[in-house]
Every structure is written in structure tokens, then in C-alpha cells.
Amino acid sequence: MGDYYEIAANHVDPAARHVAHQTLIVACRDLGITDADRPAVRWFSEPSAADRAYIRRYGEHVAERLEAGGPGVLEGRSIRGENVVWLRSSAPLESLAETVAHELAHLVIGRQRGGGWTASERARQEAAADAYGQRYQLEDRP
Numbered sequence: 001m002g003d004y005y006e007i008a009a010n011h012v013d014p015a016a017r018h019v020a021h022q023t024l025i026v027a028c029r030d031l032g033i034t035d036a037d038r039p040a041v042r043w044f045s046e047p048s049a050a051d052r053a054y055i056r057r058y059g060e061h062v063a064e065r066l067e068a069g070g071p072g073v074l075e076g077r078s079i080r081g082e083n084v085v086w087l088r089s090s091a092p093l094e095s096l097a098e099t100v101a102h103e104l105a106h107l108v109i110g111r112q113r114g115g116g117w118t119a120s121e122r123a124r125q126e127a128a129a130d131a132y133g134q135r136y137q138l139e140d141r142p
């Protein structure tokens with residue numbers, strides 16, 4: 001499990017922030033989410049040695065909230081009851097739009113249906129989020 005910390009947006013690549021913001025606007029419009037209900041974007045990272053001093057002073061430890069999920073690198077996360085799309089600050093630009101759309105789909109599905117998911121419902125939700133995210137995949141991606 002990762003050792004995740006929140007990264008202030010002004011420490012994130014402006015190009016990544018731009019992609020995330022624009023994708024959120026387009027996908028919210030597509031899904032009928034009003035501007036007032038549009039989720040916030042927050043960023044997380046596993047800190048490098050150089051990040052640690054900054055994080056000790058200013059960072060919020062968000063590991064407990066972001067943990068769980070499957071194996072592999074965590075690129076994004078959404079948490080039921082929080083209107084936030086969490087994104088890895090070092091995520092590749094090429095896959096960022098897809099990650100934003102995927103996490104937004106999770107938030108929308110979670111709103112439509114409360115808690116108490118069975119394993120197969122969770123798998124269906126993941127498949128639905130994957131399918132929606134893939135609509136934002138770059139076409140020239142291998």
C-alpha cells in the first residue's frame with residue numbers, strides 16, 4: 001500500500017492541472033452534473049526524499065483515505081461521500097483524462113446508489129467506470 005500525501009495544486013505540473021480541469025468540465029457536462037456540483041480535484045503523491053520536508057510542514061497525510069483498491073500504481077481515487085476526484089500528481093499526461101473520467105463515473109454511480117456493495121456489484125461498477133473512462137482515451141495511445 002502506498003504512503004500517500006496530498007500535494008498542493010500549485011506544486012503540480014500546470015499542464016496536468018489544465019488537462020484535469022478541462023476533462024472535468026467536459027465530462028460533467030456530458031453526465032449532467034451542474035457547475036455547482038462539479039467535484040474538486042485534489043492531488044496525491046508518494047513523496048520523494050525532496051518532498052518530505054515540505055510535506056512535514058504543510059502536507060496532509062491522506063494515506064488512510066486513499067488506501068484500498070487493487071494492486072499496481074494508484075492513478076486516481078474517489079471516495080464515497082466526498083465530492084473529490086483524487087489524482088496522482090505524477091500521473092502521465094496521456095492517461096490523465098481517462099483517469100478523471102473514470103473517477104467521475106465512480107462518483108456519479110455512487111450518488112445514484114448508496115452503500116452496501118457486494119463484490120459482483122463492485123466489479124460491475126468498476127467495469128462501468130472503465131467503460132466511461134475509455135471514452136476519454138487518446139486515440140494514438142498504444
Ligand SMILES: [Zn+2]
Binds near residue numbers: 102106129130
Ligand atoms: Zn475504478
